[in-house]
Amino acid sequence: MKNTRRLAMVLGASSLVLGTVTIGVGAVTATAATKFKACVVTDTGGINDHSFNASAWKGLQDAKKKDPKISISYLSSTSSSDYAPNIKTFEGESCNIIITVGFLMDAATAAAAEADPTQKFAIVDDNPLSEAKKSHELEALQYQTNQAAFLGGFLDAAESKTGVVATYGGENFSSVTMYESGFVAGVRYYDMANKAKVKVLGFTPGKGTCTLVSCPGTGTFVGNFTDQTAGRQDTASFIAEGADIVFPVAGSVGLGSVAAVQQAGKGKYVTWVDSNGCVSDAQDCKYFNATVAKGVEPSVANAVESAYAGTFKGGSYIGTLKNNGTQLDINSVAVSAKLRASLASLTRGIESGKISVNPNSYPATPS
Amino acid sequence: MTTAEAPRRTWWTRYTSQSPSLLTFFALVLGFLIGAIVIIATTPAVLDAWRHIFHSPTAIFSALKITWDNVSAAYRSLFVGSIGDPRSFVHSFTTGKGWDTTMTPISETLTYATPLVIASVGVGIAFQTGLFNIGANGQAILGGIVGVWAGSMLHMTSVIHLPLTLVAGVLGGIVGGLIPGILKAYAGAHEVIVTLMLNYIIAFFLLYVVLSTALQQPGQSNDISRTIDHSAILQPLFGTSSGLRVSYGIFVAAAVVIFAWWFLNRSTLGFDFRVTGANPFAARASGINPKAVIILVFVISGGLAGLAGEVQMASTNHYIDGGFLIGNAGIGFTAITVALLGRNRPGGIVWGSLLFAALGVGGRTMQAMTGIPLDLATVIQSIVVLFVATPVLVKEIFHLRTQAQGVQLATKGWGQ
Numbered sequence: 001m002k003n004t005r006r007l008a009m010v011l012g013a014s015s016l017v018l019g020t021v022t023i024g025v026g027a028v029t030a031t032a033a034t035k036f037k038a039c040v041v042t043d044t045g046g047i048n049d050h051s052f053n054a055s056a057w058k059g060l061q062d063a064k065k066k067d068p069k070i071s072i073s074y075l076s077s078t079s080s081s082d083y084a085p086n087i088k089t090f091e092g093e094s095c096n097i098i099i100t101v102g103f104l105m106d107a108a109t110a111a112a113a114e115a116d117p118t119q120k121f122a123i124v125d126d127n128p129l130s131e132a133k134k135s136h137e138l139e140a141l142q143y144q145t146n147q148a149a150f151l152g153g154f155l156d157a158a159e160s161k162t163g164v165v166a167t168y169g170g171e172n173f174s175s176v177t178m179y180e181s182g183f184v185a186g187v188r189y190y191d192m193a194n195k196a197k198v199k200v201l202g203f204t205p206g207k208g209t210c211t212l213v214s215c216p217g218t219g220t221f222v223g224n225f226t227d228q229t230a231g232r233q234d235t236a237s238f239i240a241e242g243a244d245i246v247f248p249v250a251g252s253v254g255l256g257s258v259a260a261v262q263q264a265g266k267g268k269y270v271t272w273v274d275s276n277g278c279v280s281d282a283q284d285c286k287y288f289n290a291t292v293a294k295g296v297e298p299s300v301a302n303a304v305e306s307a308y309a310g311t312f313k314g315g316s317y318i319g320t321l322k323n324n325g326t327q328l329d330i331n332s333v334a335v336s337a338k339l340r341a342s343l344a345s346l347t348r349g350i351e352s353g354k355i356s357v358n359p360n361s362y363p364a365t366p367s
Numbered sequence: 368m369t370t371a372e373a374p375r376r377t378w379w380t381r382y383t384s385q386s387p388s389l390l391t392f393f394a395l396v397l398g399f400l401i402g403a404i405v406i407i408a409t410t411p412a413v414l415d416a417w418r419h420i421f422h423s424p425t426a427i428f429s430a431l432k433i434t435w436d437n438v439s440a441a442y443r444s445l446f447v448g449s450i451g452d453p454r455s456f457v458h459s460f461t462t463g464k465g466w467d468t469t470m471t472p473i474s475e476t477l478t479y480a481t482p483l484v485i486a487s488v489g490v491g492i493a494f495q496t497g498l499f500n501i502g503a504n505g506q507a508i509l510g511g512i513v514g515v516w517a518g519s520m521l522h523m524t525s526v527i528h529l530p531l532t533l534v535a536g537v538l539g540g541i542v543g544g545l546i547p548g549i550l551k552a553y554a555g556a557h558e559v560i561v562t563l564m565l566n567y568i569i570a571f572f573l574l575y576v577v578l579s580t581a582l583q584q585p586g587q588s589n590d591i592s593r594t595i596d597h598s599a600i601l602q603p604l605f606g607t608s609s610g611l612r613v614s615y616g617i618f619v620a621a622a623v624v625i626f627a628w629w630f631l632n633r634s635t636l637g638f639d640f641r642v643t644g645a646n647p648f649a650a651r652a653s654g655i656n657p658k659a660v661i662i663l664v665f666v667i668s669g670g671l672a673g674l675a676g677e678v679q680m681a682s683t684n685h686y687i688d689g690g691f692l693i694g695n696a697g698i699g700f701t702a703i704t705v706a707l708l709g710r711n712r713p714g715g716i717v718w719g720s721l722l723f724a725a726l727g728v729g730g731r732t733m734q735a736m737t738g739i740p741l742d743l744a745t746v747i748q749s750i751v752v753l754f755v756a757t758p759v760l761v762k763e764i765f766h767l768r769t770q771a772q773g774v775q776l777a778t779k780g781w782g783q
Contacts, residue, residue, distance in 0.1 A: 079696035081683045
């Protein structure tokens, strides 16, 4: 009796194993060949980082919503040594377009595009085109965020009751300082146009122009994109120095600013960054006067859709105010018709190139 | 050989809880079974199908089919991603083309397994001596740091540079091993606490190093080191153009395994180690110097961990960054479970590493193909280790025969 039971266990276990092996060896069911596959390799933040990894994934979801024939999938990287194998896995899965996120994935994306010049790639916030000369199917998505930040600076300067606004960054990267540089330019422009004396704390633009490659400047940098306590302390000291609107360019560190503003009481606001604060962080909506948004979602969705439609070209995409690659979203503070009108005319001026977003084009506010 | 010495030892009598490979095999079966339950419980399509059986009883058949489809798709992709697609094997074999693509999964599994084998052998040697080296990850990071330094700051021909970088990695790991070794031998500090805490210190040291001007990649402000010279890279076995990442590092791993086997089974020192692990009092009584053994164990264990970190760096990224071997990428922590799985024996460790590597690499394809998160692979890995560590449970579930001596544990408790 006992032996029979034992025999049954052996048979059970071995049939299970046999089954598994058969699954492996058996014919692999073909995934519907007509389907178009869009795939994203995220950085270590993963698809729930409330920042550009999440935005890139959202962009794929938007594309899928528009055309259900597009199927989407993602792979998160546990470390930088995962970038290359993750891209490779997606190549093996015959993804029609592979999206990579952030300038840390620059080298891995360039190498993969160079090795397989017919594979379509798009990379967010980076430009590896010079390293992957062979590939004509690589699109670099970058964003001229200083244009929208200029409008943000102008708006904050107009809304500030104390005449002091502030900004700080996560790390001294050009993708961060570009926001801050445009912000300072907007405030200086406001001062010049209205003979006002609104001050900016936290960032001093360096000499020269701010480009996607280098955007010099010095100021307050937290040193990472995660330490909310540091963001809270920096914001509290800005408020102590008289600032009433703060523009954090530091990902989730900015949530520390929200906490500081909340504690400081009425009339203090945060200008949010990257993606509309009243959507990505809806419970804190009332503390956001505006958001300087980077159009990761629409540009990623657009890359996917154009690849699907067969119009994908590769090369460099620069998000500007004109193509909605960056924009100012007004959030919780009522904006007068007059201010709206001047923002609209500024937008037209920046689009046409008549108004410079370089802070060095305007006199610095005397302190 | 078995038939010659004992004709009674048939297949059936081997079906006992004494066979480690059998226990591991059953643990694997259980791991996949519980993995299947997790897939069923977390896949919306499957749950929906089962919800329908409340409306019409015949829906049970389609629910069963959907369940089978999802579970089998997941495990199929796990297999395809870690070993390969049988159809492309056939294709490559008949046409002679496409070997690069066909071999990519195996190449990835081997790439992942290579540093893991080295680190696990290091941890296993310490375990066999009755010492817990929980700091293998920190030692591996130190190996990577010193390796990057030697690989990027010194410039010479590959014949000298490559071995020199490997030795540099070993030295880095030895430094990380000596600290807890000396503290244990002369101050009586518990090695688990010291090695565990050193991991944190070394992780922050890594951050300091990659942000310091000496080692930071010039022209970058983020936490990334210089790239090592071409002459210090462990080159891919089949050339860069093949796209297969498996590198000459597997020969380093093979050498380590052979060394460890010889050391533990054939050398006097290795015998001293094992005696100390089996019974420290008997070891002392028979004239073995316990202090020397403790320090030497940590030198060897740390050195191997350091070598693992250096091989990882020199065969994949060729640089280190602030996230080098941090968090889920920490091979030094995986090495502890792999050593346990392989019962601290070099041969067992090779199989354990290959299994863990296959699950980790296949999990990636599983997520890409089926959308089931690669964390499922971690679930299966954990369950396998759980059951290997509790042989009594496996014995009961599968009604394995017990032998008189009872079940032998792979490791003993804390300390002595």
